[in-house]
Amino acid sequence: MITKEMLVADIVKEIPKSADIFRSNRIDFCCGGQIPLAEAISDKSAPLETLLDEINGLQKGNAGEGLDVQYLDNASLINYIQNKYHVPLREEMKNLTPYVTKVAKVHGDNHPELLEIKEVFTALKNELLDHTQDEDDNVFPLVVEYTNSSTDELRAQLQPHIDELETEHENAGHALKKLRELTHDFTPPLEACGTYRLVFARLEQLEKDTFNHVHLENNVLFKRF
Structure with missing residues (x-):
């Protein structure tokens, strides 16, 4: 209960x-x-x-719904995070960027908030792509190494990385909050074209996926250390 x-x-x-x-x-x-x-x-x-x-x-x-990721070991949880969130994030950022740019260019004169949305989205995209690459290349391998050999030296190497990643997660959360404010809870104007509506819908999905992604890292994986 x-x-x-x-x-x-x-x-x-x-x-x-x-x-x-x-x-x-x-x-x-x-x-x-x-x-x-x-x-x-x-x-x-x-x-x-x-x-x-x-x-x-x-x-x-809730029972019998399948995988309960909180019970995965560290290596399996990392693999889940990478395949569930990191790989799709890179693909979505590549695909969504042209739509955000187009909507800002075509409708920015009448809706100047779209120019700010593009600016916030671009900064968030760069932050998340750098962030996930750092995790894949540096932090996650160190987590696995520490799991297999839990020495004080490895823990001392790992902790600053986790602190930095959690700070970056907070920054991403602030950017997503700003996007929600600028889009009026991802609600397009009545006269919005199909691409305009597509951008808002996919930004909302990005928010959902990022929150779930960050939750798994902050509150499941990192909390173990």
Whole structure:
């Protein structure tokens, strides 16, 4: 049974689908997830009892849904993160960039916020691509090495990397929050063309995937160290 005293991040670890409830109620479950549910409630969310009823209602369908990643060993969890998030992220950034650029160029005069959206998206894209490459090339191999040989020396090498990655996660969270504000919760204007609507829909999906991605790293993988 999920209670109001449980940390938001721990609730998502226990019931992954609760992430959708938190997202729709503007509750941060990744970088800001280390607080009790009762403290995470705000005027943008449903009341506490309503959230508890919704989350505990998920428990009935939670059994037998397949892989529970919190129980994977470190190497398997890293492999899952890379295939579930890193590889698709690179592909999506490559595909989405031309659409963001086109919409800003065509509609930026009438909707100047699109120019700022392009600027924020470009910075976020560069940050995330550099970030995931650093994880793949440097941090994840060090995690596996430390898992196989848990020496103080390796831990001393690993900890600054984790601290830096968590800071970068926070920065990505701020950028996504800015994108949500600029897009009015990813709601295009009534007269928006198909490409305009496509960009907003895919930015919203990017937010969802990034929050889930960061949660797995911050609150599952990194928390082990």
